[in-house]
Amino acid sequence: MPERPTGIAADDLTRAYAYCAELTAEHGRTYNLATRLLPASRRHAVHALYGFARHVDDIVDVTAVDDPEAAIRGVDDAHSRLHAALAGVPGPLDHTGLVVRALADTIGQYRIPIDYFEAFVRSMRMDVPGTPEFRPRYGTMEELREYMYGSAAVIGLELLPILDVDDPVAPPAAAALGAAFQLTNFIRDVGEDLERGRLYIPLELWSAFGVDIDLLQECRRTGAMDPRVRRALAHAVALTRAEYRKAEPGLEVLPDRIRPGIRAAFTLYGRILDEVERSGFRVLDRRATVPRRTRAAVMITEYVAGSLLRKR
Incomplete structure (x- = not known):
């Protein structure tokens, strides 16, 4: 297991952690709200x-569109510099240098298995054209x-x-919660992903409802919603809610001081699915978002619950 790097x-x-906090606040609104309760x-x-994760994901989502080779170099650079930072040689203080400094310190401080980050980088390479792993x-x-x-x-x-x-309840629940969050994002972002030439919801699910790529692209272009697409998305939402149910027992084994923050994320991401359903599954020409007042209400509820737990 790694130790804190010298x-x-x-x-x-300090600067590295501050930069990561800025990335969280700017790009992960739901995630950032939940962390405030930790x-x-x-x-x-x-x-x-x-x-x-955000830094590498941006390399994949932004750079790979125009320059896949640069994206491959960027992902590989972040990967190698993380290992260098773990060895105490983090390199320049650019954006990559900042995030690998913070992550290397976190990995060492909390003794997080490095295999998790190897798996993450492999999945990111699956998003970049030109890699052996690429899967559009x-x-x-x-x-x-x-x-x-x-x-x-x-x-x-x-x-x-x-x-x-x-x-022992925690690992499978934590893995299910990560999957639930990502499936939620895949449903919300179907239209945007199509624009980038990607489709994450599996072809077998779409085809079971008579949907193919051409139909999805037509709905994206025209803004019309075909009933077959709506039924397929409803099924995808049901599968995602099943992942949330698998994750829920894990909330009960969290320490009292931690549970409100994770439950807030659990609730807020679930509300994205509510908004998808409320819109009639119109995710091909728009992005479902949770209203600010709803996010605030969830945060207040969990903050109060957390305060009561801390006073026990």
């Missing part, structure tokens, strides 16, 4: 996990789950040491 200056580490001593580590779409749910293990399930597993959770 060779990273304290001032640089103890301050744990919050910075959660920001580090998000910061590295998935035929079966089994194939998608292979991708989601590295891109989502391991995120939940990485959080367990940070949240000080050691219960």
Whole structure:
């Protein structure tokens, strides 16, 4: 297991964690709201996990569109520099250098298995044209789950040491919660992903309802909703809610001081599915978002619950 790296200056580490917090606040609204309910001593580590994942994901989502070779180099650079940072040689203080400093310190501090991050990088390479792993779409749910293990399930597993959770119920629940969050994103972002030439919801699910790529692209272009598409998305939502149900027992084994933050994320991501359903599954020409007042209400409820638990 790794230890906290030496060779990273304290001032640089402070700056690195601050940068990861900025990334979380800017790009992960739901995630960031939930982290505010965590103890301050744990919050910075959660920001580090998000910061590295966001940084690599941006390389894949933005750079790969115009320059896949540059995206491959970027992902490989982040991967190699993480290992260098773990050895105490983090390199320049650019954006990559900041996120790997924070993550290397977090990995060492909480003794998070490095295999989780290897799986994450492999899944990110599955999103980049030109890599041997590249998969622009998935035929079966089994194939998608292979991708989601590295891109989502391991995120939940990485959080367990940070949240000080050691219960046999926790790992499968954490993996299910990561999968539930990512499936929620896949449903919400079907239209945007089509624009990038990707489709994550498996072809076997679409075809079971008579939907093919041409129909999805037509709905994206015209804004019309075909009943077959609506039925397929309703089934995808049902599968995703099943993942939330698998994850829910894990909430009960979380420490009292941690549970409100994770439950807030659990609730808020579930509300995205509510908004998808409320819109009539119109995710091809728009993006479902949870209203600000709803997010605030969930946060207040969990904050109050957390305050009562802390007073026990």
